[in-house]
Amino acid sequence: MTENLQILVGGIASGCLLALIALGFVVVTKSTGVLNLAQGGFVVLGCYLTYEGRQSWGLPFWLAVVVAAILTALIAAIIEATVVHPVALRGLYPPILVTFGISIVIPAVAAGIWTTYQLTLDDPWGLDKVGVAGLTIAQRDIAVIVVTLVVLALFLAFFRFSRLGLAMQAAASDPEAALAQGISDRVIHMTAWAMAGALGAVAGALLATTGGGGVRPGLETQALIALPVIILGGLTSPAGAVVGGLLVGVAQQFAVVRVPDVLGSGFHEVAPYLLMLLVLLVRPQGLFGSAEVRRI
Amino acid sequence: MTSEAAAGPGASAPSAAGAAGGILVPRLTQSWRSRLFIVLGLALIVIVPTNVGSTYWLTVLNGVGVAAIAAVGLNVLTGYAGQLSLGQSFFVGIGAFSAQYFGGSLDLPMVLWLPLAGLLAAAAGGAVAPFALRLRGPYLAIVSLSLVFLGIYIARNIPSVTGGYNGTVVEATATLGPIDFERPTIGGLSFSREQGMFLLTWSVLAVVLLLVANIMRTRAGRAMQASRDHDIAAEVLGVRMLRTQVNAFVVASGIGGIAGALLAVNLEYIRPENFDVALAVQYLAIIVIGGLGTLFGPVLGALFVGLVPVLVDEISGSLPFMSEAGSDGLSTTDLTLILYGSLIVLFLTLEPRGLVQILRRTSVWLRSRRSPR
């Protein structure tokens, strides 16, 4: 029992990280209709800018993360305004491929600037842990869970109470509705990308803590793992991204140890995709997505 | 000329219905110019390998040819039938491992293993097609991506066919009757394996292009394009969605399988990880950069994606700000990736309809300069 709970907690923590990355995808898809393959690039920028903040500017960890998130958000917004926006409405493929191009550029630039040596963020948790009701939980995992909750709360508050957030919600269902409120789609798209950048950056910083394996090249591929999450939850549903992330995180952890050998090696790697396919068989629009209405 | 102007910039087809039965026979080529290009292209299939001695450049071009075949297949599904797929490398993988199984393990000749690789991949495509009917846009893209992960997982777990994690050396031999593409001889002259492979790969590409062109000018292909442009209207006009979808998937994955078989004999060593997401995305990049739903778009796109990194690599060696190999800083490959990524972004921002459209515009511009009204 304790063992299962222990695995569950681990799954929740890794699921929260997936959820943060998935939220980045969802906010862009929901507001602009673009599947943003460059999200992994923001994860990379987030962890290296946090490193820069720690090492070069001597910032405390939290401040470094916030600065990295703001910088990444800025970069994301600039990318959107300069290269993505011009093609955002030109069908399904050009925007996806433009973001693919960006996803190639960012890690290469990062490698040029920060080299490919493994680095350490010197985060406040290190390997510390706490005991809770017979379980031992890494402080970093608790931090991940708390950050995810805070980010989610900020997210919901933004969409529920701010004028821009409301306009973005309206724009998601009807682009003209937002215009009617006096907010242009340029602002909405840039804001969505900035949010995606910040989300990716925070996820990147948390991934690059000691407990997450340190700052290292190749972190952009973590975003790939979040792809089944966003489909599982529904491409345009923030709640779906979080639930989907938790589901995948937990399922993957249990798949590691609770799956018989007959299923072959590498099963836990495809488990998220199998879970996704299973859900899609029942609900083609994902758990929280709304069914598309075919119109004549 | 005048009617063309009236029909708009995109129309290059002849316009008069009555004109010499021009529209009654759906021709492959519309002008002597394009016919000349085709003859020239066919000639190049023989001229290039016999005149290029560098095995390096031939290897690069062989890679381009294989990628072009796979992309032509994907273009049927994504460009013509409008189904966004990131799963083409799955079908390419099926083709590659079947080539080794039939041609290597079972030692069948190429006339059997090449079509069998295509058929097996086509069957897999037909099997997944019905599921795609329910999914649209990015959903289908990511679901098709899951095929790639599942494919690698399955391939790792059937080592008797694929060699599992270790992969397998490809023993299938590329001989067609008296012609051995691995040691071709023409009139007493012997050619290298790379030269033979070029001949094989690009000839298959030509055949595949012909088949796809034929499909797209006849009933089944027209149904695909109709369902891409307006699925509901197509259905109301009598186009059966499931049939059309299955057709598109079967053709796309079958061609992908053939590309995989050729990839296998070109590489000589394949492993499950060869057929990964990066490859799938690359195929999509090829058709979008080249021009979706156009016949030669995939070929142009494959040339772009295959040659740009190589050319940048050639140039970057002479750039002053590059880091020495082994030291820190920007590596040649990183620079290549940055330029490659930027070019993709640039091209799509400037011309989302691809290289084919740029070529068309250039030729229209050239013609208008030559004959000012």
Add this chain to the structure above:
Amino acid sequence: MSHHARKGFAAVAAAAALSLVAAGCAAQSSDDDDTPEGGATAAERELAAVPGFDPAAGVIKIGDILALSGPISATAKEQLVGQQIWFDKVNEQGGIAGKYKIELITEDNQYNPQLTVQAYQKIADEVVMLSGVLGSPSVKALIPLLDRTDALAVPSAQDPSFAKDPAVLPTFPSYQTNVTNAVSYLVSQDEKFKTARYCQLVMDSDWGIAVSEGVAWVTGKIGAPTGTIQKFAALDTAFTAQITALKNDNCEVVVFGGAANNLPSVVAAATQLDFQPQWIAEFIALATAFKTSDIAPYLTENMIFTGPGAKLDDESVEGIRNLLAGLGDTEITVQHVYGYMQAVATTTLLEKAVELGDLSGPGLRRAATELDSISFQGLGGDVTLGEPEERVLPRATTIYHYNPAAPSGLEAAAVGYQAPEGFDDHF
């Protein structure tokens, strides 16, 4: 046949005609190979020019294909630096046979087998051999081509299948051998390891399979019980589940088959669950950055590492001395040693080939069969050469303890340790 079908035929015919005109300059006549006749008394004779070697210039060009970009480029670059140090040293002393300078040409394969083949095609006509090909998959992808062109490469890889392949010049002990030596070393230090429960945490890959083979063999030999084998994927960052399973299985020794980017997360999970077995890992699992990170104490407490090399600051060892001199202020790592050893293998072979008077591919392959063995200046066990089927990979492994104060955190506990239990033939 219809109107345009005839046209199609005409096109093909035209193409064929054109090609016959064009054919020629890139084709080779079947009987024009004039490879030099190898003779026993060739030493005095002037060496014949081959691709990559110009006797007039007195330069032998060598290729090295490794990942200069991507996640593992940092360690790959260290290997390159290690190689260059030995080649510089040889050149300083006059070069191969005292007169032929060595020049290194590098190509980036991004750890991708397909790109490896392409990279080799690019430089094949400029180099006499490859002093390094990084990654077992890349080596395997290259072997058919090497065989066809009768060329030779030193693999920067530890797959035992390379031992008897005529296309490669093996240099390093296999993963299986390293694991066997590490377990044997533990047993030699403390009797308790003879009955300890051995488990594994290995990457789901051919590397993981190799490690498992080693563990299965050596535990069978010493009669120790074995426990669960937990697996992970290269990109995994959460290890709670695997560590929970290892802990519940009461594992006392865990053999880790993973890389530097996996290790911190593994240590984090083990610390979290207060799991403190004896760990065995390859030096590949280490990064210099760990010395200053929070995981250093755990590594010091619980882990031993295997790899080539000696005491990394022991100047009495020739290889270390040369490396330290070449590196200057840079801290020495086992990756430097790794690259240096490849360079030593390369120059040893070249000396022999020059002595035999043939630097062509077949000449190099013959030189490898004529060599009995190669020694590595105290950095690793000898590799036994001779006819391909007689070749045996080195059996000696250096065992390191973790110590943040030591160079790159590794303090050699046993240099060139060789398990008295012996090795399976195919290791």
Add this chain to the structure above:
Amino acid sequence: MTEQTTPTAAPSLTEAPATPARDPAPTGRTQPPAGRPPILRVRDVSLRFGGVTALNGVTFSVEDGEFFAIIGPNGAGKTSLLNVLNGFYRPQSGSVELGEHALVGQRPARIASWGVARTFQNLALFEDLTVLENVVVGRHHLMRSGVIAGAFWWGRARAEEREARRACVPLLELTGLDPIAGALVRDLPYGVKKRVELARALAMQPRLLLLDEPVAGMNAAETDELAGWVQTVRRELGLTVVMIEHDMALVSKVAERVLVLDFGEVICCEPPEVAMRDPRVVRAYLGGGDDALVEEVAGQVADLAAERGPGAGERDQAGGEAGKAAGAAGAGRAAGENGEAR
């Protein structure tokens, strides 16, 4: 250019039904006049989306060769009805018969193969194909060759292609599209695209042609032009036509009978001049209102109709007014139905 129909006799008030209140059962001539056999029989069709009733007990039939119009305010269920006819929606109850075929439950493609063609309110063309290719798609169900025969350009595929193109040429000439047969549809102006859609539907060799607001979004001149094309092809090909239209002028000019829908129910089915003065129809378009207002508007409509006469070449004022009234009335309703909102 434009075909002129013979103006029908000015409608008189006396032909209006006696009962102004909405009857529970539809009245009027929902059955075709005796003589010509009915080709389309719709019986008691009801369609619901969730809790919304789109069609409720709709019954009517259309005779062979008839020009039949369906009108009603926005959200009345017109397009839903068309979608039922060609199988895109499946009604919860009722039956639809086309000759000997029962249509309910069949896929649209199957129904198309039985000779039901259709145009769309908002253009539904294949934008990246040429005009000719669009029209040839209309013959899809008349062709048989599959993907393999096509790929190898084998005998049947080839013969079929030529045959299909040859068969389309008269249609292109009939609709005046022959000079631009090779043009991409994407590059054409709206009015021409409408014609392409018509030609494409005709290529299906339909027994029954469904037109969904064919002149929506067109100006008066374009409307006249298209009306002309429709009349021409109908006469030339002897088609049965069912048309949804807001433009009363067009309806009264071309339609033989008009089915009026409101809230998914049939409120009358009469010749246009009769239906347009029906107080129930007026009431439906006004979206309620007291009797006096209804009387007044009905009177105005009748006066205007009498004054100008339906079938005048220009856009008919009365029809225009009625159309506007319909728009205004409909806008206030919860439309809730796809495709109805302009």
